[in-house]
Amino acid sequence: MPRAVTLIRSASLSDVAEYAYAATAPAESRLIFLAGACPLNDDGSTAAIGDVAGQAAKAVENLRTALADAGAELHDVINTRVLVASNRQEDLVAAWEVVRDAFGDHDVPSTLMGVTVLGYTDQLVEIEAVAAVLDS
Template structure:
């Protein structure tokens, strides 16, 4: 039996068309909403069947990940502009300029707090980056 949640306002977010972690044996959620906060788990450039999109192309992977995050946020009445913290984990730090270009394109002048680090490997060995984020939904939104 699973333990009860301390806060009944927590809800798991599932989005049709995005990979559902439990479907692939993962004990994690795609994202969780707790009150007005949305916590998006580390996201790779996977399609709904967990196949990597944009193999070898960090810009395609970055755009796919941010599009997936935007889809998650839309289900909660939010957008990329509501992200307050975003973390990028790269397998090659030399890709940062290409990632930043996509980020500027998709975020415009919105500049959330951010971390960007190089890692030795990701769960999908062909993935070039993984991204996680925290967003705040303004109280006037559902």
């Protein structure tokens, strides 16, 4: 199945970043704007309390589910924003490594941010995403 998302790398910018700097999708693609994927279990409780990497993994799992329900998958994501409730760079990196590994070679343009607090009790990670698909 052809993909709508094209990742763009810039030879003019640092190659230190572990993601493409930009992405495009054709005008005929259907955009999917996802609410932030949270590390919530089926019963609504927060998963992996105190564990940034564990919460990132659960948030990715929930992101995959939301994408599937919208007719998409991780390779259809055109942009992400990863929010981590911490002022410690190590925590941001721990969350990022989980997200980066989940996306594999689809190194989607992303923003990684430390924030003061997130919406659910004991929540440390949230992943926002936009996807684009070509409907047949």
